[in-house]
Amino acid sequence: xxxxxxxxxxxxxxxxxxxxxxxxxxxxxxxxxxxxxxxxxxxxxxxxxxxxxxxxxxxxxxxxxxxxxxxxxxxxxxxxxxxxxxxxxxxxxxxxxxxxxxxxxxxxxxxxxxxxxxxxxxxxxxxxxxxxxxxxxxxxxxxxxxxxxxxxxxxxxxxxxxxxxxxxxxxxxxxxxxxxxxxxxxxxxxxxxxxxxxxxxxxxxxxxxxxxxxxxxxxxxxxxxxxxxxxxxxxxxxxxxxxxxxxxxxxxxxxxxxxxxxxxxxxxxxxxxxxxxxxxxxxxxxxxxxxxxxxxxxxxxxxxxxxxxxxxxxxxxxxxxxxxxxxxxxxx
Ligand SMILES: *[C@@H]1O[C@H](CO)[C@@H](O)[C@H](O)[C@H]1NC(C)=O
Ligand SMILES: *[C@@H]1O[C@H](CO)[C@@H](O)[C@H](O)[C@H]1NC(C)=O
Ligand SMILES: *[C@@H]1O[C@H](CO)[C@@H](O)[C@H](O)[C@H]1NC(C)=O
Numbered sequence: 001x002x003x004x005x006x007x008x009x010x011x012x013x014x015x016x017x018x019x020x021x022x023x024x025x026x027x028x029x030x031x032x033x034x035x036x037x038x039x040x041x042x043x044x045x046x047x048x049x050x051x052x053x054x055x056x057x058x059x060x061x062x063x064x065x066x067x068x069x070x071x072x073x074x075x076x077x078x079x080x081x082x083x084x085x086x087x088x089x090x091x092x093x094x095x096x097x098x099x100x101x102x103x104x105x106x107x108x109x110x111x112x113x114x115x116x117x118x119x120x121x122x123x124x125x126x127x128x129x130x131x132x133x134x135x136x137x138x139x140x141x142x143x144x145x146x147x148x149x150x151x152x153x154x155x156x157x158x159x160x161x162x163x164x165x166x167x168x169x170x171x172x173x174x175x176x177x178x179x180x181x182x183x184x185x186x187x188x189x190x191x192x193x194x195x196x197x198x199x200x201x202x203x204x205x206x207x208x209x210x211x212x213x214x215x216x217x218x219x220x221x222x223x224x225x226x227x228x229x230x231x232x233x234x235x236x237x238x239x240x241x242x243x244x245x246x247x248x249x250x251x252x253x254x255x256x257x258x259x260x261x262x263x264x265x266x267x268x269x270x271x272x273x274x275x276x277x278x279x280x281x282x283x284x285x286x287x288x289x290x291x292x293x294x295x296x297x298x299x300x301x302x303x304x305x306x307x308x309x310x311x312x313x314x315x316x317x318x319x320x321x322x323x324x325x326x327x328x329x330x331x332x
Contacts, residue, residue, distance in 0.1 A: 073262030094136025129309030133206030
């Protein structure tokens with residue numbers, strides 16, 4: 001073990017010590033830095049440029065294959081272009097396995113067929129896409145997304161709720177603010193706390209701050225939460241009959257980091273709970289004209305990522321990326 005680790009570290013050191021740049025990309029590099037407001041210290045620019053060139057090449061190769069029909073989705077350079085996949089995983093995700101709280105299990109509804117496609121955005125259940133920033137609070141965005149949806153279902157009012165309230169105040173439930181957390185622990189916090197503030201009264205800051213919950217500004221209650229057993233069939237029934245559902249996925253692949261559009265399928269994805277690293281919101285599902293089935297997923301990386309902040313993920317392909325592995329919603 002030790003000699004292998006030593007060798008790996010040594011090799012990395014050699015690579016980053018002498019990054020070589022393709023000078024024909026100078027203008028493109030400057031344009032990219034300007035567009036995304038990037039400024040670097042002199043001693044880090046070389047390494048960032050090398051990472052960017054690497055990503056650029058990987059995207060180009062993928063899109064060449066996409067043009068030949070070898071992939072169902074394309075990639076694009078975006079604001080994550082200067083992050084290695086390892087750095088990306090550290091800052092942009094934030095889902096931590098599963099906590100141990102008790103929850104009820106979703107029962108398949110006894111009604112007959114559900115629609116072939118569902119998109120809760122069209123029915124007022126979904127707020128605009130947000131950006132979690134450099135803070136692993138995806139779990140809070142995912143939890144707020146399904147809670148906002150269930151409150152809308154109950155009251156007919158779409159009131160954005162505070163992710164920051166969850167980031168700051170649910171530590172004793174096992175959540176770790178910007179270092180990650182669980183949606184079930186978030187729901188348990190709201191239930192015990194007797195409310196969750198609106199995001200207008202308690203705005204998102206992308207950092208850990210002290211808890212400032214104020215019952216005066218609460219706009220939601222939680223009575224419990226329901227877990228959907230790991231089955232894409234049951235997940236479809238749940239989305240169709242309940243509304244947007246909080247889910248966790250394996251997102252730690254360059255293909256996800258730079259997704260532009262199309263049907264996302266990643267052969268390297270795991271669907272095992274221990275490999276899931278990111279939480280998102282399932283807002284619907286459907287089927288393309290060629291019969292390919294997808295899940296409609298809202299991410300929290302801003303509107304410039306993917307398709308206006310959304311991604312279509314392969315459905316009924318052996319639970320690709322674990323989308324049905326940890327799925328739940330609150331009862332209100
Ligand atoms: C939030 O708190 C965690 C745990 O103490 C810490 O590791 C992390 O760096 C903090 N993140 C931010 C952005 O403040
Ligand atoms: C939440 O429950 C408390 C206690 O029953 C109640 O006073 C409050 O009005 C409820 N809030 C909402 C937004 O429904
Ligand atoms: C899967 O991962 C391996 C090792 O990291 C990599 O070589 C391969 O290209 C990946 N396959 C896909 C489809 O991304």
